[in-house]
Amino acid sequence: MSSKQTYRVCFCFRRRFRLAASEAPPDVKQLFAEYSDNGVMDAEHLRRFMEDVQEQKDATVEEAQAVIDSLKHLSIFHRRGFNLEGFFKYLFADDNQPINSKLGVHHDMTGPLSHYFIYTGHNSYLTGNQLSSDCSDVPIINALHRGVRVIELDIWPNSAGDNVNVLHGRTLTTPVELIKCLRSIKENAFVASEYPLVITLEDHLTPDLQAKVAEMINETFGEILFAPGSECLKDFPSPEFLKKRVIISTKPPKEYLKAKDVKVQEGDLKKEKDEEAWGSEPNYSKNDKDDEDGEEDEDDEEDTQEQQNEAPEYRQLIAIHAGKGKGGMQDWLRVDPDKVRRLSLSEQELEKAIEDYGRDIVRFTQRNLLRVYPKGIRFDSSNYNPLIAWSHGAQMVAFNMQGYGRSLWVMHGMFRANGGCGYVKKPDILLKPNAYGEVFDPNASLPVKTTLRVTVYMGEGWYYDFRHTHFDTYSPPDFYARVGIAGVPADTIMKKTKTLEDNWIPNWDEVFEFPLRVPELALLRIEVHEYDMSEKDDFAGQTCLPVVELCKGIRAIPLHNRKGVKYNSVKLLMRFELV
Known part of the structure; x- marks a missing residue:
């Protein structure tokens, strides 16, 4: 009796998991009836369907016949075309994509860099969380293969003070040598896209190590490095002009304090975590303040004495100058007709700035670059809503590419556009005023388009x-x-x-x-x-x-x-x- 009962349970278990055959939805059956004759959809019928329903206005009979021929190997079609089952298979086929991959790069790529959303990574070298994961060139390579166009490297002296490592400072992350990251970037920079690659450096180095970094960068990238050598660009070049070029972006060097040892004890780390979590500011040195973007709230202009204490060869590498002025947000968002620059704001700074300066941010990003990065307490490498930044014109919305979740899915979605090249042209509403001379406000009451x-x-x-x-x-x-x-x-x-x-x-x-x-x-x-x-x-x-x-x-x-x-x-x- 027990063996019989066991047999019945197993039988029911197997039957519950049997796969039923998929059946075309009623709409599909109805469309097949409309665009076929006597149960057969030939090339001309399919062409009309492609034109009317799929809105492929330039579809030809030859293209329709090629579609039919491509599926004939399944041996379920009438010799003259699709039957219902064949039509259903065509609709579910891999080639019937929601985005036309044949378009490739189709946005105008001749505008200045500030006219594009750019696929941007944050702490691109981290394999996991922000506090204790490994630093490696592997996530950098993965990001480049996905089409990311901005790679961020935090650079610090090694323990001996004679070489340069990449790591997340004042944490327990294990370092990786800068030269290894640079070589991996060179080898993989243009695998997924031929459009320019930007390397943002968060610099915690002394002048002698800055000179060493300059030598590494020049030797690694050579002629593909775009380094105009001027103090600041008057206007940004276009992605088209910068094809297959590597660009360095960082804050121009000033007189740096001697770099401190980056190793910390767990007790110090816990104290720092607690301080960040409760919103108080850790006791950083002047050089290390605002580690998330490596910038200080100081004037961008350097006096002669400071310039004598820097590595000139390092300064000459910087094509996209970053920095904040001495004043507050209004000064940071000042538009200079004679030069362009990059401003970095945390997600919190951006959200606060939007309350009073929303249109100023949009106006700033019409000419300059705005980079937004995750707040410091995102220890788990999570991300934020990128639409807040994009809708105000921010080009470099920096994301933890290992921080899987809905925010990153949205980031992936944005950069499926324009052939997946990592540059998406911003809409005109963000690039110029409307008919009334007003700058776009994403929070305003707008009509349905x-x-x-x-x-x-x-x-x-x-x-x-x-x-x-x-x-x-x-x-x-x-x-x-x-x-x-x-x-x-x-x-x-x-x-x-x-x-x-x-x-x-x-x-x-x-x-x-x-x-x-x-x-x-x-x-x-x-x-x-x-x-x-x-x-x-x-x-x-x-x-x-x-x-x-x-x-x-x-x-x-x-x-x-x-x-x-x-x-x-x-x-x-x-x-x-x-x-």
Whole structure:
């Protein structure tokens, strides 16, 4: 009796996990009926579908025939074209992408650097948290392969004081030699993009070590280094002009105090953590104040005596000068017609500045560069909402690329635009005043420009990419999708489908509409989760896509894991319309 009962349990267990065949949604069946004849969609039918529904206005019969031919190996098609099953497979195919990869780099790349959002890393050498992880060239290489165009290096004297290390100062992070990082940057700088690579140096060196750094940089990069040698650029060159060039950005050197030993005891570290967490300022030396961006609230101009104490060869390397003036925020945001520069603000400084100087920030970033970096208490390498900075024109929104989470997913989404080259042209609203001479204010009451209608049809692929007991030990998963917008405050929202129980191939077939006031800054956020009654819902995939680059019509949307790596099989079938 017991063996019989055991047999029944096992039989039910296996049957519950059997994969049902995916079936085309009703909309897809209806469209096939409209664009086919006697159950066959030939090349001309497909061309009309591509033109009318997919809004590929220049589609040709030859292109449509090539699509049909590319899927004939599946042996499920009529000899003259698609049957319904073939049409459904075409819609779910990898080539039916939500962003047209064939466009490549298609933004105007001839404007000054200040006219672009630039894919920017923060503490690019850290493998994990901000306090005790390893420093390595590996995360730098990974970032470059993803398309990151700004790499940050904190440079400090080694323990002997005769060489230069990269590490997060006054923490327990293990150092890596600067020369190793520079060589890895040289080897991987233009693997993912040929557009300029900026290295921001957070400098804690004495003049003799600055001279040593200058020698390393010159020997490593040679002719690809863009070093105009002037005190300050009058205008920034364009990404097109700077193709395959490396640019150094840091605060011009002054008379530095003797660098202190960077090793700290755990007791000192704990004290510093407590002080930062409660908002008090640690007792740093003048040279180390504001370690997160290496800048001091001092005037940018140096007197003759200070210039005699610096390494001139180091100064000549700096193409993008960074710094803050003696005054407060109003002085920091001063626009100089004779020179351009880079200003760095923490996420907290930016949020506070927006209250009184929002339009001044936008005006500043039309000509100058603004870098925003995570607040110091983000010890876990988490990130912040990048839209606050982007919507005020900040070009270098610096992120911990190992800080996986929704903020980084949005960052990934932004830089899927423009062929993934790491430079995205800012919209005109951030580059020039409106018809009334007013500078853009993302927090103002704005009219709706367009409405994005999103149909979430279905999903598939989890059965192949996950263990069959990953979501639930005894039954198929209960999936739901979250869809929404990351953008200016008035556009930001998330919505949710119903939860479908016990189904590896959820067929939601739900429509959502998103009125957009600033579609130029909007990103479509997509997540799938598996409902769990007793515990936290399980993560089942995500992606983020720039609205202005969405391909219209019915598209196959590949999903990614928490780290932004695309799954092999998991994807959604969705439709995008602007109404």
